[in-house]
Amino acid sequence: MGESDPPPPSRRISVHQALGGGSVADFLLWKRWCGATVVLVSASSFWFLFERAGYNLLSFVSNVVLLLVVILFLWAKSASILNRPLPPLPDMEISEESAVKAADVIRVWINYVLSVAREIAVGRNVKLFLQVAFGLWVASYIGSFFSFLTLVYIGVVLSLSIPVLYDKYQDHIDDKLRITHRVVLTQYKKIDDTILRKIPMPINMGKKIQ
Secondary structure: OOOOOOOOOOOOOHHHOOOOOHHHHHOOOOHHHHHHHHHHHHHHHHHHHHHHHOOHHHHHHHHHHHHHHHHHHHHHHHHHHHHOOOOOOOOOOOOOOHHEEEEEEEHHHHHHHHHHEEEEEEEOHHHHHHHHHHHHHHHHHOOOOOOHHHHHHHHHHHHHHHHHHHHHHHHHHHHHHHHHHOOOOOOHHHHHHHHHHOOOOOOOOOHOOO
């Protein structure tokens, strides 16, 4: 008992369950490698066409849609003349359930953004203001180096690589993240003690309401 015992190993997190445990998790972890390969190749092709080859996104999409409309129109006309089946198109409509779910997700994010804005403007939360300002500055700084399409492509590549790499090397990554978290927390405490705590905070808003 004289020597300190090594820390117990951290419990592994199921990345598949953390991602929802459904088809999306299978897709991001390359369990459905065919679909993931198609998305990666398609994203790479789109990025090369619009960023390197110089194609215009609006013109490309318009030409593709025009080609599809012409093909479907001619198919339908020839099918009526030759007594052939019509194009096998599914019902092109959005169900009410899907629309309600999408609206709920959008409403949650909008309310969160509005609550943050209110906390900064009305609550005068200095720490939250500095966090938001730093995040926006980082986003602006990164955006100055890449176009929007390149950022979307980088997001697709990272979403198809980070989950599977973390699932494979979770123990090593967790050790590095714990060390980084301690360093960042130490530096934040120094900034908080030397700068943020010296900023005068406003009187409680509840007293003004009363």
